[in-house]
Amino acid sequence: MRHPILIQTLILASLALPLQAKDRPFIDEADPQARDDLEETVWKEQATKLPELPKAENLVEFQVDDPNSRFRYFIDRSALQLGKDGVTRTLIVIRSASGAINTSFEGFHCGERRYKVYAYSGKKGLKAVKRAKWKRVMKSGYGNFRDPLYSHYLCDILTGLPYTPEQTIRAMQSNQSLQERPSFIDD
Structure with a gap:
């Protein structure tokens, strides 16, 4: 044996561990006093009224990540609203070359990275979608304009909180993503 003193020390130290654990027993159940004063909140979506079709003077263009896109994307500044339920709703206009x-009239739930299409344009205005459902905002594929809209202009992806309509419009008008701004700049 090369290191008898080291081995003896390790054996003695390992014998002391169970003695320390005896003073702090593991209990495999929740602490009954831990935050039982907090009420469980259930998110509830507020009722939504469809806006009028957009007017050209209210459209604000936003950029998507595809420089070869054959489309231009806009939101209607007069329809952009942040609801009491935390959902940002807006009219989205897509114009082809x-x-x-x-x-479409859509809502974005920032904390959940989800969107919902409430209505599409029809011959006589917006037509409500029957049984509209929340869907995940995807980073690629069909409808990929939603990811840059969500992550650059509508939602703070670090906190999951929505930006104000004023912040969104300012960022779109200056063609500057809200995610690229230095964190020390406060609105």
Whole structure:
């Protein structure tokens, strides 16, 4: 044996560990006094009224990450609203290079990274979607305009909180993502 003193020390130290554990027993159950004063809150979506179709003077363009896109993307500044339920709702207008226009009224739930389409444009205005459901905002694929809208203009992806409509409009007008701004700049 090369290190008899080291081995003896390790054996003695390992014998002391169970003695220390005896003073602090492990209890495999929740502490009954731990934050039982907090009420469990259940998120409830507020009722939503469909806005009028957008007017050209109210459209604000936003940029998507695809420089080769054949589309231009806008929101209607007059319809942009942050609800009491924390959902940012807005009219989204997509214009193709040939001039075709699609309009939808959508909501974004920042903390959940989800969106919901409430209505699409029809011949006589917006037509409500039957049984509209919350869907995940995807980073790629069909509808990929939602990811840059969500993560650059509507939602703080670090905190899960929505930006104010004023912050969103300012960022779109200056073509500056709210995620790229230095954190020491306060609005």
